Amino acid sequence: MSALFNFxxxxxxxxxxxxxxxxxxxLFPSIMDRNKTGLLGVFWKLARIGERKSPYVAxxxxxxxxSILFWT
Structure with missing residues (x-):
């Protein structure tokens, strides 16, 4: 099943x-910071979420x- 149809x-x-x-x-901050807008800007935004909300992401x-180990 596709990841789009399974929550x-x-x-x-x-x-x-x-x-x-x-x-x-x-590892490569210059590459990620260079692409803050456009399609590649999504990856920069995801990196910012991972950095700023790291305890919640962890x-x-x-x-x-x-849940994957015990309920799937």
């Missing part, structure tokens, strides 16, 4: 995108991991 899969994809963008911005990742 749990959609949340997993969004969390993975946030974590990946935040990690890549820590809790969401743990909750998602537990």
């Amino acid at each position: 749990q899969s959609l949340l997993s994809v969004i969390l993975l995108l946030i974590c990946t963008c935040a990690y890549l911005r820590s 809790v969401a990742c743990v909750v998602m991991a537990i």
Whole structure:
């Protein structure tokens, strides 16, 4: 089933995108900061969410991991 039609899969994809963008911005900040607008600006925004809301994102990742391990 596609991640668009399964809510749990959609949340997993969004969390993975946030974590990946935040990690890549820590490695290559000049590339992410250069693309703040347009289509690639979405990745910059996801990186900002991952940086600023990191405790909430971490809790969401743990909750998602537990739900995937035990309720799927």
